[in-house]
Amino acid sequence: MVIELTKRQEHIIQIVKDEGPITGEQIAEKLNLTRATLRPDLSILTMSGYLEARPRVGYFYAGRPAGSVISERLHKLLVKDYKAMPIVVSESASAYDAIVTLFLEDVGTLFVVNQKGFLAGVLSRKDLLRASLGNKTLEDVPVGIIMTRMPNIVTCTPEETLYSAAKKLIDFQIDSLPVVRPGEEDSKQFELMGRVTKTTIAKAFVELGSEPKV
Amino acid sequence: MVIELTKRQEHIIQIVKDEGPITGEQIAEKLNLTRATLRPDLSILTMSGYLEARPRVGYFYAGRPAGSVISERLHKLLVKDYKAMPIVVSESASAYDAIVTLFLEDVGTLFVVNQKGFLAGVLSRKDLLRASLGNKTLEDVPVGIIMTRMPNIVTCTPEETLYSAAKKLIDFQIDSLPVVRPGEEDSKQFELMGRVTKTTIAKAFVELGSEPKV
Known part of the structure; x- marks a missing residue:
């Protein structure tokens, strides 16, 4: 099963990378979206291991998930x-x-x-x-x-x-x-x-x- | 060749994860060290891929390097x-x-x-x-x-x-x-x-x- 990130999800990762820790509210504001619209994206990114959420602090970048790194690396060996x-x-x-x-x-x-x-x-x-x-x-x-x-x-x-x-x-x-x-x-x-x-x-x-x- | 991170390097990663982007000066201050003392650690962490340095912005967390993720994962398969x-x-x-x-x-x-x-x-x-x-x-x-x-x-x-x-x-x-x-x-x-x-x-x-x- 290969799930590709959407453009918006990639954008969210970039924002958190650059400015994290950052709250969901603040990310929503930057993207001109409501917090509710963003909720599914943030869930996917948290569950897949890209982002971590810490109560009262916000989201921060957790690094790329292991599966993604390993798979990408294996596909580079010739x-x-x-x-x-x-x-x-x-x-x-x-x-x-x-x-x-x-x-x-x-x-x-x-x-x-x-x-x-x-x-x-x-x-x-x-x-x-x-x-x-x-x-x-x-x-x-x-x-x-x-x-x-x-x-x-x-x-x-x-x-x-x-x-x-x-x-x-x-x-x-x-x-x-x-x-x-x-x-x-x-x-x-x-x-x-x-x-x-x-x-x-x-x-x-x-x-x-x-x-x-x- | 396996290079283990020192306690101080792990501490630096944690600081950058929590508060990045952050300058070398600011990291030094938090650790009560001089910028010069910190320089080798920051070089190692940047070269190995843990941190990225951006001019006029500072250090931010780049995720764990591929080699580390793959090696750790392989050592978990039984x-x-x-x-x-x-x-x-x-x-x-x-x-x-x-x-x-x-x-x-x-x-x-x-x-x-x-x-x-x-x-x-x-x-x-x-x-x-x-x-x-x-x-x-x-x-x-x-x-x-x-x-x-x-x-x-x-x-x-x-x-x-x-x-x-x-x-x-x-x-x-x-x-x-x-x-x-x-x-x-x-x-x-x-x-x-x-x-x-x-x-x-x-x-x-x-x-x-x-x-x-x-």
């Missing part, structure tokens, strides 16, 4: 400032090769690239575990037949917010998003710029909680 | 309010059984319990993938020999902050933390209360970014 390096295998690699790469690089998801180096698919631990339950030896299973293939891949761009990327990870129940941009010669092919995983989000979460307390 | 159900297998299950459970329950990590139902080990997709590379058939591999075993398991408690749990996930490079409490009869045994994973953290991140904008 994928390009948090993304990690993508770890890739070629489409012709075997499931066995892929598992070895996954261990060597210590990641949970691999991106599969085609001969031109563009994104062809995504390979999760889950895909590889499923393959290992099959009857074929893993050396004989090409990653191309077990990966999730374009265009069924959820992606994000470097300019997207980290919030939006996190929401995709949750909404689509996936562990990793490739960070892509359209190829220069062929905009239907995607160049791989990085990865955003739940680890990326958890790191950003810890970073936000470690900010200086001043 | 594991018990965010944890998910733990998915368990018994110590005698095979790696094959475990992989099947992992798919059926759609989780990335399983907890292994002993005969009394206490936490015995943790089993990740990585442990299972590693087992699938071995020569033995997965039906013949008991989870007991491939899991991470107590006391080498990083855990958290229901009363711990989500921030602290997220930090453990990052610092120890793990995907999932069992939420535990010591057994009533034997405090060296741990009862399993839930799980906190990077998905839990990503969900909390999205929730924080979706707070009402008022």
